[in-house]
Amino acid sequence: MKIKVIFLYAIALGALVFILNWADYKFYIRDFKIESYLLLVALIFTGLGAWLAYSLVNSKSKKYVQSSRKLSHAISDHKEIQLSEREMEMLLGIAEGLSNQQIGEKLHISLSTVKTHNSNLFVKLDVKRRTQALSKAKELGILSHSIEESHLIR
Amino acid sequence: MKIKVIFLYAIALGALVFILNWADYKFYIRDFKIESYLLLVALIFTGLGAWLAYSLVNSKSKKYVQSSRKLSHAISDHKEIQLSEREMEMLLGIAEGLSNQQIGEKLHISLSTVKTHNSNLFVKLDVKRRTQALSKAKELGILSHSIEESHLIR
DNA sequence: TTGATATTCATACTTTGGTATGAGTGAAAA
DNA sequence: TTTTCACTCATACCAAAGTATGAATATCAA
Numbered sequence: 001m002k003i004k005v006i007f008l009y010a011i012a013l014g015a016l017v018f019i020l021n022w023a024d025y026k027f028y029i030r031d032f033k034i035e036s037y038l039l040l041v042a043l044i045f046t047g048l049g050a051w052l053a054y055s056l057v058n059s060k061s062k063k064y065v066q067s068s069r070k071l072s073h074a075i076s077d078h079k080e081i082q083l084s085e086r087e088m089e090m091l092l093g094i095a096e097g098l099s100n101q102q103i104g105e106k107l108h109i110s111l112s113t114v115k116t117h118n119s120n121l122f123v124k125l126d127v128k129r130r131t132q133a134l135s136k137a138k139e140l141g142i143l144s145h146s147i148e149e150s151h152l153i154r
Numbered sequence: 155m156k157i158k159v160i161f162l163y164a165i166a167l168g169a170l171v172f173i174l175n176w177a178d179y180k181f182y183i184r185d186f187k188i189e190s191y192l193l194l195v196a197l198i199f200t201g202l203g204a205w206l207a208y209s210l211v212n213s214k215s216k217k218y219v220q221s222s223r224k225l226s227h228a229i230s231d232h233k234e235i236q237l238s239e240r241e242m243e244m245l246l247g248i249a250e251g252l253s254n255q256q257i258g259e260k261l262h263i264s265l266s267t268v269k270t271h272n273s274n275l276f277v278k279l280d281v282k283r284r285t286q287a288l289s290k291a292k293e294l295g296i297l298s299h300s301i302e303e304s305h306l307i308r
Numbered sequence: 309t310t311g312a313t314a315t316t317c318a319t320a321c322t323t324t325g326g327t328a329t330g331a332g333t334g335a336a337a338a
Numbered sequence: 339t340t341t342t343c344a345c346t347c348a349t350a351c352c353a354a355a356g357t358a359t360g361a362a363t364a365t366c367a368a
Contacts, residue, residue: 042199049203084344097286100325112347119327120344129354130325131284132251238314254355266317273357274314283324284355 081140087121090114091137094130235294241275244268245291248284 083091086107093103100114107114118130125140127133137143237245240261247257258268272284279294281287291297 041195045196045199046203049200049205086345094285095289097281097283097289099283109345110347112349113345115326116346118325122326127251128326129251129253131248131288134285134288135249135251240315253353263315264317266319267315269356270316272355276356282356 081124081142083121083124083142084117086117087124088142090117090121091133091143094118095134095137095143235278235296237275237278237296238271240271241278242296244271244275245287245297248272249288249291249297 089107090103093106098106100118101111104111104114122128122130122133125133125136127136134143243261244257247260252260254268254272255265258265261268276282276284276287279287279290281290288297
């Protein structure tokens with residue numbers, strides 16, 4: 001993946017140089033000052049750099065999560081329910097009292113993705129709501145026990 | 155902080171243009187091809203863009219953490235929170251994973267009433283969502299980690 | 309009696325949560 | 339290489355949650 005990114009990056013750079021070079025001889029861009037060139041290039045590659053960094057941050061998050069994957073699996077293995085690392089993170093976010101929007105911001109993913117993960121999580125836990133997911137996850141030992149007294153409601 | 159970043163960024167850009175301009179007339183950089191300029195600028199501003207994006211992502215995370223801390227402090231500030239009996243029952247129902255409708259059916263009250271109790275509960279706990287109410291109630295010790303204390307609730 | 313509090317309920321409205329569907333990507337296994 | 343799985347994202351739509359406002363009743367203390 002990184003190779004692909006670098007490759008595309010190189011192509012973009014080369015293309016830009018080529019286009020400018022071509023425009024240089026074909027048109028009157030020579031009339032512009034060198035500063036104009038530099039400004040344009042600076043802006044474009046600032047954007048590219050920003051995008052590159054953002055992509056790297058996202059992939060870093062992935063790798064970080066993967067390291068905790070084994071842990072999650074080890075926990076949930078006992079209960080025959082296999083939660084993916086993302087689903088586990090949804091559960092933790094919900095337990096923190098975060099909204100879907102906030103969970104997405106925390107993990108640098110969109111609201112849509114959070115909702116998708118939640119849906120899959122709820123199917124696996126066989127629940128309909130996030131609060132229900134919490135209580136069930138605690139029953140299953142996926143989340144630490146806090147509320148066992150809920151049956152006392154009358 | 156963002157303003158600071160943008161300011162530094164603008165300075166860097168201006169400085170680069172100035173330096174190149176100066177070097178252009180003082181030395182023999184004209185001998186270099188325009189591609190060399192572009193490549194240099196592209197690389198530098200790619201780095202700057204990447205750094206910028208990384209900073210922004212980090213500042214987001216920081217802000218998130220800060221808000222959480224303020225929340226925690228706010229919790230310890232309010233020592234005595236008196237929940238009414240109904241509000242406590244709302245809390246337990248929520249912890250059980252029940253919907254507002256289900257809580258109402260269980261307590262033989264209307265959905266409207268449940269919502270009203272919830273609103274009052276959320277104001278007292280200074281939260282916005284039911285899941286947040288859960289986590290905060292646990293921090294406050296209102297929702298206990300053991301069964302014994304739950305008897306006191308009833 | 310008056311005031312404070314808790315409880316109940318409703319209506320209208322906004323926000324958030326959740327479902328359904330479809331689709332694209334990347335990594336790893338078969 | 340193809341398949342499988344986890345992850346990502348979007349759009350549309352429906353359900354639930356939450357807010358705001360107003361109001362009625364009952365209890366208890368001042």
